Amino acid sequence: MTSNAITKRGTQNLNKPSKMFKSSVYNLQEASKDQVQQFLNSFDTVxxxxxxxxxxxxxAIPGSADAMNYxxxxxxxxxxxxxxSTKIRSDFAAKAQQLGFEASQDEILSTAYLAAHYLKGIGFNKKVYLLGSNGIAEELKSVGIRHIGVGPDPVQPDFKAMVPSDLDPEVGAVIVGFDEHVSYPKLMKAASYLASEECLFIATNTDERFPRAGSGYGIVVPGTGTLVRAVETCSERKALVLGKPHDYVRRFIESSGLDxxxxxxxxxxxxxxxxxxxxCGFQTLLVLTGVTSNKDLEKIRNEKKPPLPDVVLPKLGDILSLIPS
Ligand SMILES: [Mg+2]
Structure with a gap:
């Protein structure tokens, strides 16, 4: 990618948080060494x-581990x-370490962990119907919350014949996360539990798609948002969404005392x-190695529809070549 591909917005105020809408985006690759140093000095927490x-x-995306370790x-x-939401925190930490990142479990904040933490925090003592995978199941187990629903629940010839006695009366919450075994019976069960107003409805996140590596371009991998919308539609309810950009994760992070x-x-x-x-009032850096492309970014900018990041890099590892010696 050429530096021209990312529209420049100016270089001032790199050391200040910026909450206001920007009409264009700044490419960190166009910063002087002094400005890069100023940028690096401007934050204590990443x-x-x-x-x-x-x-x-x-x-690993080339250079990302070196950048984070730097x-x-x-x-x-x-x-x-x-x-x-597919892994527990220790598995995320292990994956990060294997790919060259220094990381510990305490530094991981995943939506599976948030879901378990949320229910524990409100003193939930019933059972969870989980339209999700083992990551959430394990995090629930670690805080002593019972769950059902993980794994295949295939369509039976008489699937519409489900009756109330097929439901577990102890279920008091439905959690929707990523579930590769999503099926019609699972949607029926989730919506049926949610027919009770007392049943909590929690979603890990509403991401539309998963990012794909180069060889996978052209193939769309539906994200958790797909399943959340499906359950919201058939239950006629709105989920409490815990992940980014929603309020729960923001309050969770802010309570850790960062500036x-x-x-x-x-x-x-x-x-x-x-x-x-x-x-959250943080500074923001967008990298173009995942979902938002440079084309998307230009569209957002042209349509003046925030949010736009404060700075952009083609990939995180590019920051290494910009570091003043
Ligand atoms: Mg991502």
Whole structure:
């Protein structure tokens, strides 16, 4: 990508958080060495999304690990903030380490963890019907919350013959996360539990799609938002969404005591990561290795529809070549 591909907005005020709408975007590659140094000095905490920023599926994005490890070496506090609900925090940490990132479980904030933390926090003591995968199941188990629903629930010839006694009367919440086994019976059960007003309705995130590696371009991998919308439609209810850019994760992070003005949010999606950063008053860096493309960015800018990031890089690792010696 050429530097011209990202519209320049100016270089002033890199050390200040910026909540206001920008009419254009600044390409960090066009910054002088002094400005890059000023940028690096302007934050103490780095929150980074994972899929599409640090890795794609099981492959590290070149340079991302070195960039994150460099931030750590500078003394920045690091947190990995992911809407992905398919793994427990220790598995995320293990994956990050395998791909070359220094990371510990305590630095991982995933939506599976948030879902368990939320229910534990409100003293939930019933059972969860989980339209999701093992990541959420394990996090629920670790806080002592019972669950049902994980794994295949295939369509039977007489599937419409489901009766109330097929439902578990102990269920008091439905959680929707990513579930590769989604099926019509699962949607029926989720909506039937939610027919009771007392039943809580929680979703991990509403991402439309998963980012894909180069060989996968042209194939759309539907994200959790697809399943959340399906359950919202048939239950005629709205889910409490825990992940970025929503309020719960914001309050969770703010309670950790970080200074928003000196926090950098790195992401690959404008409508989750950057929106989240803007809502929190963080500085924002968009990388173009995941979902939001340069074309999307230009469209957002031309249509004047925020959020736009404060700075942009083609990929996170590009920051390494900009570091003043
Ligand atoms: Mg991402």
């Amino acid at each position: 929150l980074s999304d994972c899929d599409g920023v640090l890795w794609l599926e099981n492959n 931030f750590r070496k500078l003394g920045k506090k690091i947190f990995y903030v992911t809407n992905n 928003p003005a000196r926090t950098l949010m790195i992401g690959d999606r404008c409508n989750t990561d950057i929106e989240f950063g803007v809502r």
